[in-house]
Amino acid sequence: MSHWGMFSAESVAGEVTAVHPYEGDSNPSPMLGNLAGSVRSRSRVTGPAVRRGWLENGPGPSDRRGADEFVSVTWDELTELLARELRRVVDTHGNNAIFGGSYGWASAGRFHHAQSQVHRFLNQLGGYTKSVHSYSLGATGVIMPRVVGTHWKLFARSTSWDVIAKHSDLLVSFGGVPIKNTGVNAGGTSGHPTLGALDAFRARGGKIVSFSPLRDDVEGDCEWIAPVPGTDVAIMLAVAFVLASEGLHDREFLNRFCVGYERFEDYLLGRADGVPKDPRWAQEISGVPAEFVTDLARRMASGRTLVTVTWSLQRIKHGEQAPWMGVTLAAMLGQFGLPGGGFGHGYGSMNEPGLAPVPYPLPTFSQGVNPVSDFIPVAAISDLLLSPGEEFDYDGRRLTYPDIRLVYWAGGNPFHHHQDLPRLRRAFARPDTIVVHDPYWTPMARSADIVVPSTTSLERNDLSCTRNDPLLVAMQQVVPPFANSRDDYDTFADLASALGFGEQFTEGRSSQEWIEHLYDQWRPFVDADGGNTPTFEDFWSDGHYRMRTEDNLVLFGDFREDPEKYPLSTPSGKIEIFSETIESFGYADCAGHPRWYEPDEWLGGPRASQYPLHLIANQPKTRLHSQLDHGDVSQASKIKGREPIRMHPDAAAARGVSAGDVVRVFNDRGACLAGVIVDSDLRSDVVQLSTGAWYDPLDPADPDSLCVHGNPNVLTPDIGTSSLSHGCTGQHVLVQIEKFEGVLPPVKAFDPPVLGSR
Numbered sequence: 001m002s003h004w005g006m007f008s009a010e011s012v013a014g015e016v017t018a019v020h021p022y023e024g025d026s027n028p029s030p031m032l033g034n035l036a037g038s039v040r041s042r043s044r045v046t047g048p049a050v051r052r053g054w055l056e057n058g059p060g061p062s063d064r065r066g067a068d069e070f071v072s073v074t075w076d077e078l079t080e081l082l083a084r085e086l087r088r089v090v091d092t093h094g095n096n097a098i099f100g101g102s103y104g105w106a107s108a109g110r111f112h113h114a115q116s117q118v119h120r121f122l123n124q125l126g127g128y129t130k131s132v133h134s135y136s137l138g139a140t141g142v143i144m145p146r147v148v149g150t151h152w153k154l155f156a157r158s159t160s161w162d163v164i165a166k167h168s169d170l171l172v173s174f175g176g177v178p179i180k181n182t183g184v185n186a187g188g189t190s191g192h193p194t195l196g197a198l199d200a201f202r203a204r205g206g207k208i209v210s211f212s213p214l215r216d217d218v219e220g221d222c223e224w225i226a227p228v229p230g231t232d233v234a235i236m237l238a239v240a241f242v243l244a245s246e247g248l249h250d251r252e253f254l255n256r257f258c259v260g261y262e263r264f265e266d267y268l269l270g271r272a273d274g275v276p277k278d279p280r281w282a283q284e285i286s287g288v289p290a291e292f293v294t295d296l297a298r299r300m301a302s303g304r305t306l307v308t309v310t311w312s313l314q315r316i317k318h319g320e321q322a323p324w325m326g327v328t329l330a331a332m333l334g335q336f337g338l339p340g341g342g343f344g345h346g347y348g349s350m351n352e353p354g355l356a357p358v359p360y361p362l363p364t365f366s367q368g369v370n371p372v373s374d375f376i377p378v379a380a381i382s383d384l385l386l387s388p389g390e391e392f393d394y395d396g397r398r399l400t401y402p403d404i405r406l407v408y409w410a411g412g413n414p415f416h417h418h419q420d421l422p423r424l425r426r427a428f429a430r431p432d433t434i435v436v437h438d439p440y441w442t443p444m445a446r447s448a449d450i451v452v453p454s455t456t457s458l459e460r461n462d463l464s465c466t467r468n469d470p471l472l473v474a475m476q477q478v479v480p481p482f483a484n485s486r487d488d489y490d491t492f493a494d495l496a497s498a499l500g501f502g503e504q505f506t507e508g509r510s511s512q513e514w515i516e517h518l519y520d521q522w523r524p525f526v527d528a529d530g531g532n533t534p535t536f537e538d539f540w541s542d543g544h545y546r547m548r549t550e551d552n553l554v555l556f557g558d559f560r561e562d563p564e565k566y567p568l569s570t571p572s573g574k575i576e577i578f579s580e581t582i583e584s585f586g587y588a589d590c591a592g593h594p595r596w597y598e599p600d601e602w603l604g605g606p607r608a609s610q611y612p613l614h615l616i617a618n619q620p621k622t623r624l625h626s627q628l629d630h631g632d633v634s635q636a637s638k639i640k641g642r643e644p645i646r647m648h649p650d651a652a653a654a655r656g657v658s659a660g661d662v663v664r665v666f667n668d669r670g671a672c673l674a675g676v677i678v679d680s681d682l683r684s685d686v687v688q689l690s691t692g693a694w695y696d697p698l699d700p701a702d703p704d705s706l707c708v709h710g711n712p713n714v715l716t717p718d719i720g721t722s723s724l725s726h727g728c729t730g731q732h733v734l735v736q737i738e739k740f741e742g743v744l745p746p747v748k749a750f751d752p753p754v755l756g757s758r
C-alpha cells in the first residue's frame with residue numbers, strides 16, 4: 001500500500017521491478033509507476049552520516065548546512081552521539097528547546113508512521129515543542145470548527161459520491177474537482193471512484209460550473225470560468241447578493257439553522273460600509289461578467305446545488321474566507337444536509353472526500369502525552385527559528401516562540417512544503433543541531449547535521465487502513481532493507497535504550513509483535529459492530545480484511561433532521577455565519593463574518609506591475625509532493641531535466657519563449673529554472689508550476705541561489721493566512737519570466753552529497 005494506492009510488486013535482487021495496481025481499483029494512480037527502481041535509487045542514504053562541520057566543531061549555529069560534506073559513522077556511534085546531544089539540549093535548555101513538530105506525509109502504514117514514532121520517542125524523552133494543523137488545511141483547521149464545529153468531518157463524513165451522482169443537479173465548484181489529486185489519500189486507498197462518479201453524475205444530466213484559472217481542474221465537460229486568481233470570495237459574495245436581493249435565499253433555514261445572517265447581510269448589501277457586493281462590484285475584482293453571476297445565482301436556487309470549495313482556495317492570504325463564504329452561500333440556498341445539496345470542501349483535493357467512512361477507530365500506535373505545552377501553527381517554522389522570544393497571535397491567544405536548539409525531523413521535507421526557501425535556509429542556520437530521518441538524500445537531509453537512514457515501506461511489514469476505505473491491508477515486505485538503513489522504530493528503540501527508557505518505548509515488543517498487538521487491540525471494536533475478524537495469522541495470509549462502511553452519507557444530514565438532538569459543536573449549536581468569538585479577537589485580517597479582503601499578491605494589486613504573471617504552485621500530477629521525484633513517471637514529465645511550467649501562448653510569445661525552452665522564473669524572493677509547456681487551457685496571465693521538484697541551488701552555500709530544478713517555493717511568500725490561523729499561503733505568487741540564455745547548469749538534486757571519512 002502507498003498513499004497513492006494499493007498494489008502488488010515484483011522484485012529482483014533487492015529492487016522492485018514491477019508494480020501491479022489492485023484489481024478492485026477502477027482508476028489506479030499513475031504515480032504507482034514511480035515505485036519500480038525506487039529502492040536502490042542513487043538518492044538513497046546508504047548509512048548513518050554526520051555533517052563534517054558538526055562532527056569537528058560540535059553543535060552550534062551554522063550557515064554551512066546544505067553545503068558541507070558528510071562523514072559516515074556506525075550505528076553505535078550514531079546512537080551514542082545523538083543520545084548525548086539530546087541529553088545536552090534537554091539538560092541545558094529544557095525540552096521545549098527541541099522542535100519535534102516534524103510535519104510531513106512520510107509513508108502509508110499504521111505502525112511505521114514516522115510522525116507517530118518520533119512523537120512517541122520525544123514524548124517519553126520529556127516532550128518537545130510541537131506544531132498544530134497541516135500545510136494542507138491550515139486555515140480550514142481553525143476557521144471551520146468555529147463556523148460548523150468541525151473541520152475533519154467535512155471530509156471524513158462528507159456527502160458521498162453515490163449521493164451526489166444520484167441527487168445533485170448542479171455542482172458549483174470553486175477550484176474545480178482536480179482528478180490528479182484524488183490519486184492520493186493520506187495512509188492509502190484501495191479505490192479511486194471520483195472520475196466514475198462524475199461520469200455517472202453527468203450521465204444523469206448533472207452540470208458542473210468550475211471556477212479556476214486552470215481548465216483541467218475539471219476533466220471532461222464543464223462550464224469553465226477563469227477568474228483573476230484569488231478572487232473567488234468576491235464571486236461568491238456576488239452570488240449571495242443576487243440571492244438576497246431577489247429573495248431567493250431560504251430565510252427559514254437561515255433562522256432555524258444559522259446565527260448572524262443579518263450582520264452578514266448588512267455587509268453584503270452595503271448597509272454597513274456603503275459598498276453593495278453586487279455582480280458589477282465582483283466583475284471589477286474578478287473579471288467574471290456580472291450577467292453570468294446573476295444567472296448562475298438563479299440557476300443555483302432553482303435545483304439541487306452543491307457548492308464545493310477545494311483546499312487550495314484556503315492556501316492563500318485570507319484563506320479562511322473561501323470556505324467560510326462557501327458555507328454561507330450553501331446556507332443561503334437552504335440545502336445544507338439535503339442529499340446532493342449544501343456544502344463540500346475538498347472534493348478533488350484528496351481522495352477521501354466523497355468516500356464512505358468506517359464506523360470504528362483504526363489500529364493506532366500510541367504516541368503518549370507531550371508534557372510540553374509550547375506549540376506553533378505548522379507553517380510558522382521559519383518565524384519560530386528566526387524569532388525566539390517573540391510574541392504572536394493565534395486563534396485568540398497570544399503565544400511566544402520558544403528558543404529552539406535542536407530540530408528533529410522524520411518523514412517530511414520542509415524544502416518541499418515550506419515557503420520562501422531562502423528565508424527557511426537562514427532559519428535552519430540558527431539551531432545547534434538538526435536531525436533528519438529519511439530514506440533519501442532529500443534537500444532536507446542534505447541540510448541536516450545528523451542523517452538517519454530509514455527504510456521505505458517496501459522494506460518492512462505494516463498494517464494499513466484509513467478512515468474512509470473498506471480495507472485493512474497486510475502490507476508485506478517486498479525487499480530486504482537497503483544497504484545500512486533501518487526502520488525508524490529500531491533507531492528510536494536503541495536511542496531510548498541509550499537514554500534510559502528503552503523498555504518504556506518498546507514495551508518489550510519487536511516491530512512484528514507490535515503489528516500483531518495493534519491488530520488484536522482493534523479486533524473487539526469490529527466484532528462489537530457485528531464484524532467477524534480472523535486471527536492475525538489468517539488475516540496476514542489473506543492479505544486484507546473488509547470492514548463495514550457507512551454508505552450514502554449526507555454531510556450534516558443528522559443536524560438538518562434534528563438540530564436540537566444533533567447540534568453543531570459551535571457556541572450556538574448552529575452554523576455561525578457571524579461568529580461572536582472571532583469578532584471578539586479583534587483581528588484586522590479576520591473579522592466576525594466572511595468578507596472580501598484584498599490579497600497581498602494578486603493581479604489586481606500594485607505588485608503586478610513588476611511581476612505580471614500569477615503562478616499557481618499546485619499539487620503535482622506525477623508524484624506525491626516531493627516523494628519519488630527521481631521516479632520514472634516524475635522524470636518523464638521533466639523538460640531538459642527541469643520541472644515543467646505551463647504558459648499560455650500569449651504569455652510565451654510576449655517573452656520570445658517556445659515549448660521546450662528553459663525559462664528563469666523570478667521575483668524579489670528568489671528564482672528558479674523551469675521547462676516550458678505552451679498551453680491555452682489556462683488564463684493568459686497565469687502560469688502553473690507544481691510543487692515538489694527537489695530544491696537544487698546552483699551555489700549550495702548561498703541561500704539566495706537560483707534553484708536550477710524548478711522548486712516554486714523559492715518564490716512563494718512565507719506569510720500566514722491571518723492572525724487567526726497562520727495557515728500556509730504557498731499556492732499563489734506573482735512572478736516574472738524570461739528565457740534562460742546561456743549554458744544550462746546540471747541538475748544535481750538526486751546525487752548524494754560527498755561522503756568523506758574521518
Ligand code: PGD
Nearest residue numbers: 104105106107135136411412413417437617625626627730
Ligand atoms: P513529502 O514530499 O511527502 O512532503 O509536505 P511533505 O513534507 O509531507 O515528504 C515526505 C518525506 O517523508 C519524503 O522525503 C519521504 O522520503 C519521507 N519518508 C517516507 N517514508 C518514510 C519513513 O518511513 N520514514 C522516514 N523517516 N521518512 C519517510 C507536503 C505539504 O506541502 C502539503 S501536505 C501541502 S498540501 C502543501 N502544499 C503546497 C502548495 O500547494 N503549494 C506550495 N507552494 N507548497 C506547498 N507545500 C505543502
